[in-house]
Amino acid sequence: MEKKQHIAIFTTASLPWLTGTAVNPLFRAAYFAKDGKRDVVLGIPWLSLKDQGLVYPNKITYASPSEQEQYIRKWLEERIDFVPKFNIEFYPAKFSRDKRSILPVGDISEIVPDEEADIAVLEEPEHLTWYHHGKRWKTKFRLVVGIIHTNYLEYVKREKNGTVQAFLLKYLNNWVVGIYCHKVIRLSGATQDYSDSVICNVHGVNPKFIAIGKKKREQQKNGEKAFTKGAYFIGKMIWSKGYKELLKLLRVHQKELAGLEVDLVGSGEDSGEVKKAAEKLELPVRVHPARDHADPEFHDYKLFINPSTTDVVCTTTAEALAMGKIVVCANHTSNDFFKQFPNCWTFNDGNEFVKLIHKALASEPAQLTDAHIHDLSWEAATERFLKTAEIDKPLERKLSRTTSNYMSATMSLQERMEDASAFVHHVASGNEISRRIFGAIPDTLEPDEVQRKELGITDTPKKTTPKKQDGATSDSLQPDEVLRKDLGTNNTPMKQAQAN
16 A cells, blocks of 8 residues: 655644635645545644634634634535545644734644654744744655745834844745745745745635635626625735725725725724724725625625735635636736736726726626636645645655754755754754844743643653753753764863863
């Protein structure tokens, strides 16, 4: 019998947070496992109750990981026509208010036993490895594929001292992605560039949206009025997710857009401010709390407006196209994949935006072909991923899993430099002071007692004493014997002490 591949997918968010990094990896796991040729595990963050209240919509909380897993599986089963066989493992995490993101706690690679560590897919590899302290991903797994979801540089540019922050973050991202990933797939050209990376949209659309689109196509063929509502926008309600651009366009051009009605749907940290800004407009712009995009409430809208330029490949844009709607979006590299579809209309400035809105309101969406529908599907996305990642191709470089947690058996100078760089990151990420300097949540080297209890972690925390004055452990300050050999370091700790 042919040995199955073991694929572990790690991501930075989970349902009920309806964000791209929660939804897309879930579908990826399901479709990887669909044909039964692979053993698949999906690693998702577990948040304690306090953090759940900050992240999940409508005050949804879970008392245990099993309760949340039950919700996730039910949500998935309602959207696909097969029963996928894959495992869900939770890793400890905390919500960072300043980054508005979920950050891992401890060494999350430990949720996969070493004997099953074959292929790892890191959804948002930079995000997952900024503060990673543990086994080196390239050493533990035969192949590590990073998928770049998020344009973090664009987000930080909007903050105070954003230019400086973006400059530093660019090099930090390049550093961690380079030392932890063998292959890097960028969903679009809107992401930061990485050495030897490939641009390919490896995301598909929830089959439920395709089913809705097919139903709308049948209505159009039968001469029925398929779309009876006007325009809307849906997304996490934070300014950087397109709300700022949309409300500005509506404010500047509200006289030219007289008669337009827009519904904004979402929840998030900026919900209150978005609602206040919408109320100041002369145009009727209604703000609603978050709900599933597949909800029947959205089926009859004809026009989806998305002026965002911070997305990499916008999930809701793909969903709207699959439902047969007209999409008016910015002429931006993040939308390059969508330009092949006849209902995707792009604008360069406010005047073009106004013209396209009027055109959309006076037109009916074009009927999608079967080929277009397939290109939007998860079947096609999985095919693109397998081809781009080359997961069946043996690696030329063989990594040792026995030498250390973060060093590989290397020969070339370039590889030695990479190993040395990985060692530096390992030391820095193990030091509480350096972690805080780079923005880590305090005391997240190991899960706290609450997380350990909730996740059923029974092993004792790693020793962090004795501590030096700077907060680093004595073990982390010196490479072990194997590391000295790989790095060409001849001095032992005792010799160095004597030399000083």
